[in-house]
Amino acid sequence: MKATAAVCPAPNKIIFDEVDVREPVGSEIRVKITAVGICGTDMTAIHGGTGMFPLIAGHEGAGIVESVGPDVTRFKVGDRVGITYASCGKCKWCQMGKTSLCDTYMGNFFGPGRINYKNRPIPNWFSQNSFSNVTLTNEANATKVPDGIDPDTAGPYGCGIMTGVGSVMACNPQPGDTAIIFGLGTVGMSAMMGAKMAGCSKIIAVGGTPWKLELAKELGATHVVNRKEEEDLIAAIKAIAPEGGKVVIEATGHSNVCEEATKVLGKMGTLYFAALYHEPFPFFPDMTINGTYKHGGMGEWEAVPNIERLMKLTAEGKFPADKLITYYDFNDMDRAIDDLTHQRVIKAVLKVQD
């Protein structure tokens, strides 16, 4: 069927153009996208970081199942879904619940595409290319949206939100622990809400944007530190948490912040590098703390069951991830990207019309 997609033919250029989305086969579902989040990885690709053009980015799609392949068992036409990255379900990593380590991971992200643009297949993007008002994906990487949440918020659970909470859980937080979160974008804010759910008693949010620090307090931070107001940031954090963090999350992607994070890791603590790193990675482990350092995409979590769990917690009022979202019209993608770049919003979600 014909659809309209935000096609990126060259770096930093987006045109809304007609594409062809074929019938679903096997266990594929075709989804009418109603809303899609913009993630940092989409912006990296649009700026030219992956060298893949033409590109239809978008990997936080939410929408309505339009048609299903013959092998689909979990969904029917009309279901509201959120979409995440694909995993095979068969390899040893998937069997262990580590879907982000799936042996087919890279192929699913960047493999042969399913949408045609000007009669040529456009490359796959996270198995969803969801900057399009219709797309194809696999049922295995879709999640049914529960009652009680705005279905247009469902997309970001599939990447940024899951990554934040998952990275905290990968640090094995215990009630009473201290958590220190660097960076207050979607990943950092979600990590903070995850630390609150895990019962951490001190949750320290470190950032440089006053309105984000205020929101952090509302979402669970017990303390906030504005890096722009502190001459000695490490001393300011240590004044609140003299023993350092049992859980430390680095969610900025900047190498100088990575180094700061290593300096506030407590004894037997875990530091999770949750961002995408483009800069050289400084690593100065302090042997006396016996800490653990982790780095992984998507927070190391089994995607679909945990996304389902987080959405249900939102419906119950225990995980207010919807507070991170600002909506834009699909056609307003340039403005949304500009607002994200200038820290005016945390998670931009584009509302997509038919």
Ligand SMILES: [Zn+2]
């Ligand atoms: Zn993402």
Ligand SMILES: [Zn+2]
């Ligand atoms: Zn697998």
